[in-house]
Each structure stands twice: as structure tokens, then as C-alpha cells.
Amino acid sequence: MQPNHVLRAWRANKQTIGAWMFIDSPFVAESMAHAGFDWLCLDMQHGLLDYTDIKCMLPAISTTDTIPFVRVPWNEPYEIMKVLDAGAYGVVVPLVNNAEEAARAVAACRYPPKGMRSFGPVRAAMSAGRNYAQEANDEIACIVMIETAEALENLDEIMSTPGVDAVYIGPADLAFALGLPPSGDNDEPIHVEAVNKIFECSRKHNIAAGIQTGSVAYTKRYLDQGFHMVTLGGDSGFMARMARQELKAARQGSDVEKVDPESGFY
Secondary structure, three states, rough: OOOOOHHHHOOOOOOEEEEEEEEOOOOHHHHHHHHOOOOOEEEEOOOOHHHHHHHHHHHHHHOOOOOOEOOOHHHOHHHHHHHHOOOOEEEOOOOOOOOOOHHHHHHHHHOOOOOOOOOHHHHHHHHOOOOHHHHHHHHHOOOEEEOOOHHHHOOOHHOOOOOOOEEEEEEHHHHHHOOOOOOOOOOOOOHHHHHHHHHHHHHHHEEEEEOOOOOHHHHHHHHHHHOOOOEEEEEEHHHHHHHHHEEEEHHHHHHHHHOOOOOOOO
16 A cells, blocks of 8 residues: 555654645646645545546546545544545545544544544555455544534644544634635634644644645745644636736736736636
């Protein structure tokens, strides 16, 4: 089984940069993987992706060293096991509120005796080899999202759940939880305070912390803070921003580098 170099980086307190995949295209996934991201996350919760798309996009990413994760639609064991069987090297589980829900996510990621994952890695074993069952528990990342008011009250119990490899902040839903309008990059003091609280708790429990951003500036900010898993943006956002910049430059008769970039949501 190919080593999960992203998980190893986190365990060594090193940082990684990835991107979010919303577009249902193996070609886009392969193109993004060849860009050199440490990891890509295929989004089945809010992206235009279903299982039919996932099973074609994962092999496309595997032509590179980029590690593929999948954000599942819900904390449902069937969904988690299915994407792992298709070859995902980790799952991002949304809206985890407490230790019980965190443990449920972990159990779906691990084969017995560490969990309840059923054996049937049809595509994963094809690419990973005969030792998949023996190695998967150590190579699959279980990443739980912190983005609700209840989760903010239960940070210690969530992060002390055995088998949780990382917590990932969803800034927009976190804004909702704090009574703010949803925003990808947020400078409201109460939002900044909540992000800092989550990050400091992750340090206490020695697990990786991740966060979504929609710009280079915020990516640098969170890397400087010490986050291990930072999302630079998403495929659709990259495409739209570059198109806007080059179109604006063409119409103004100036270089792209001299045109102020417009920030996307993600």
C-alpha cells in the first residue's frame, strides 16, 4: 500500500497544502493532482460529485503522489466504507458534534479489532496490493469537522477520541454557529477567537488541525499560525479567478500580474 505521506507529515508536526474538488471530472482531478498539491479532497457533501464520479476521479489522482481524501455527505458508516473501498486514503466527516459521533467515524475507517469497517476493498486493494488489510488501519486518515456550537463545547472529548487523526474547521458553518453570516475567510473577532480555540485544543491533544480558505493570504496566515492541513481553494474557484484575471488583463491591456486578484468564496 502506498504510504500516506500526508498522514506521516502530520504525525511529524509538518504542514501540508491541499485543494477542494467540486467539479465532477476525472480530467480536472488529474490536472489538479499534477499541480503538486499534497492532497486533494473530493467533496461529496457540497460538490457536484456522487459515487460514480468518485470511483473515476480517485484513479486519476493516483497517477501522481497526491493523496486523495473524500468529504462524505454525512457521518454514515456505509458512505465512509464505500469511498475507502474505492481507494480514498482518508475521509473528512462533516458536522461532528461529540465524542460518540467522532468514535462512530473512526470505527467506520478501521478494520477489526480497531473498528467495524467491513472488508471488501474492491478497487483499493487492486491499487494497494495484497497487504491492504494489514496496512490500511495505519494509512487511512480519519478527519472530523468542527463547525457547530455543540462541537465547540465538546472540543476536548472529540479530540481525545482514539483514532481521530485531524480536526478540520469549516469556516462558513462555524460562522452560522456563532450567529454570523456564512463566509469562507472571516475576520470577525468572535470567529477568529473560535478558530484559535480549536487550534490550541488540537495542539494540546497532539493531533493535526486543518481549515478551509479561499485565498493565498489566508492560507499563509493559517500556515504561519501552525495549521497542518490548509486548503488553498477549490477547483471551480481557481478556474473562475484565473478567467476573471486574464479577461480583465486582456481588456485593460495590462499583465495578469498587475491586475488585483478577486477573492473567491473557496
